[in-house]
Amino acid sequence: xxxxxxxxxxxxxxxxxxxxxxxxxxxxxxxxxxxxxxxxxxxxxxxxxxxxxxxxxxxxxxxxxxxxxxxxxxxxxxxxxxxxxxxxxxxxxxxxxxxxxxxxxxxxxxxxxx
Amino acid sequence: xxxxxxxxxxxxxxxxxxxxxxxxxxxxxxxxxxxxxxxxxxxxxxxxxxxxxxxxxxxxxxxxxxxxxxxxxxxxxxxxxxxxxxxxxxxxxxxxxxxxxxxxxxxxxxxxxx
Numbered sequence: 459x460x461x462x463x464x465x466x467x468x469x470x471x472x473x474x475x476x477x478x479x480x481x482x483x484x485x486x487x488x489x490x491x492x493x494x495x496x497x498x499x500x501x502x503x504x505x506x507x508x509x510x511x512x513x514x515x516x517x518x519x520x521x522x523x524x525x526x527x528x529x530x531x532x533x534x535x536x537x538x539x540x541x542x543x544x545x546x547x548x549x550x551x552x553x554x555x556x557x558x559x560x561x562x563x564x565x566x567x568x569x570x571x572x
Numbered sequence: 573x574x575x576x577x578x579x580x581x582x583x584x585x586x587x588x589x590x591x592x593x594x595x596x597x598x599x600x601x602x603x604x605x606x607x608x609x610x611x612x613x614x615x616x617x618x619x620x621x622x623x624x625x626x627x628x629x630x631x632x633x634x635x636x637x638x639x640x641x642x643x644x645x646x647x648x649x650x651x652x653x654x655x656x657x658x659x660x661x662x663x664x665x666x667x668x669x670x671x672x673x674x675x676x677x678x679x680x681x682x683x684x685x686x
Contacts, residue, residue, distance in 0.1 A: 546598050562615040563614075
């Protein structure tokens with residue numbers, strides 16, 4: 459069985475400050491991990507993914523995430539928040555053999571204040 | 573390359589009716605997955621189709637069904653609609669050859685049940 463936990467349903471950051479969104483997973487096998495962003499009235503857009511190899515992965519819009527197996531975490535960060543980063547962010551997990559069955563966390567709503 | 577296209581974008585139905593939603597995947601993608609998104613339950617997996625066959629199924633009642641055509645386009649049908657079926661329905665496509673391949677989402681169909 460696998461599950462995904464996102465700590466904090468709402469996060470408020472100042473423009474220019476660090477964005478840190480937390481994601482922890484549980485999986486009996488090495489997982490594949492994804493971060494998606496959702497803007498109002500839109501679908502989900504892929505930010506980045508971890509499958510194998512380098513544990514620090516870089517994505518679009520200046521975001522990056524680090525896979526830490528010992529902590530079962532895949533936290534998302536961005537050094538400097540921009541107003542356009544205001545959106546909802548979802549961490550998702552898949553595993554070998556699950557094919558197209560993504561399991562999502564509950565999401566974190568990010569508010570950026572000037 | 574065109575993205576995932578979902579039609580219609582908005583739909584209003586009444587209890588007891590049935591509805592069909594359509595999804596056209598990215599060209600070359602053979603897997604289509606469907607998700608239901610609600611404020612209370614978040615993103616939940618409905619089912620996945622690959623090469624016209626259902627490969628995965630979530631925990632939804634039999635009122636929810638789908639199919640995939642030879643051109644990979646997919647439809648989802650919900651019969652005997654209930655108030656609780658009001659949601660954003662998202663479809664996602666991927667190459668489908670491995671669980672580590674990312675899914676690309678459409679903008680969804682927002683279904684409202686009166």
